[in-house]
Amino acid sequence: NAGVTQTPKFQVLKTGQSMTLQCAQDMNHNSMYWYRQDPGMGLRLIYYSASEGTTDKGEVPNGYNVSRLNKREFSLRLESAAPSQTSVYFCASSDHGTFLYNSPLHFGNGTRLTVT
């Protein structure tokens, strides 16, 4: 029962470096998401993919890019990391549809990223 698996668990980057966070789910969910969690601010949506082949911006997309590689995998890329991107990143998946309100998010265990 892997659920949602994201890697790495921890990462330290220098300003300007790039990296890709990987995420995979085995629940056959259509929708996948990337959130960031900062103290006192809850979780904020960076990007989401409603279904394979589509991606859309969330609340805080600047500085990030995403790729929905297939139904299982959804990656998040930081092209030029900045200290403001120091955060905990969560990948999630769900059966959400445009008119579905009852599908909870299933989360990975998070990636703690520090940018110095």
Place this chain on the structure above:
Amino acid sequence: AQKITQTQPGMFVQEKEAVTLDCTYDTSDQSYGLFWYKQPSSGEMIFLIYQGSYDEQNATEGRYSLNFQKARKSANLVISASQLGDSAMYFCAMIPGGGGFKTIFGAGTRLFVKA
């Protein structure tokens, strides 16, 4: 603007007592979903309970219940018979109408259960 407000940054409760975590939401939509998630110190996010805007009865899941007051736009989480393992961060969240892909989260409430 659609928003979730959790006004209690931190709460203490004695083991075996009940505790209520407050959540108010702001939306003009008629259809929406409300959720609570738990984040233990280990960091993972765990779904606890769901309430639909058209559900007439309050949702319950084991020791968790959701006190849904639609007119007041509140969706408080009640944990009965608190256990030490309930110490965690709790997030209230909403899927607003027409935005099935954009779950909105509150800032969270940290619950401490005392032995």
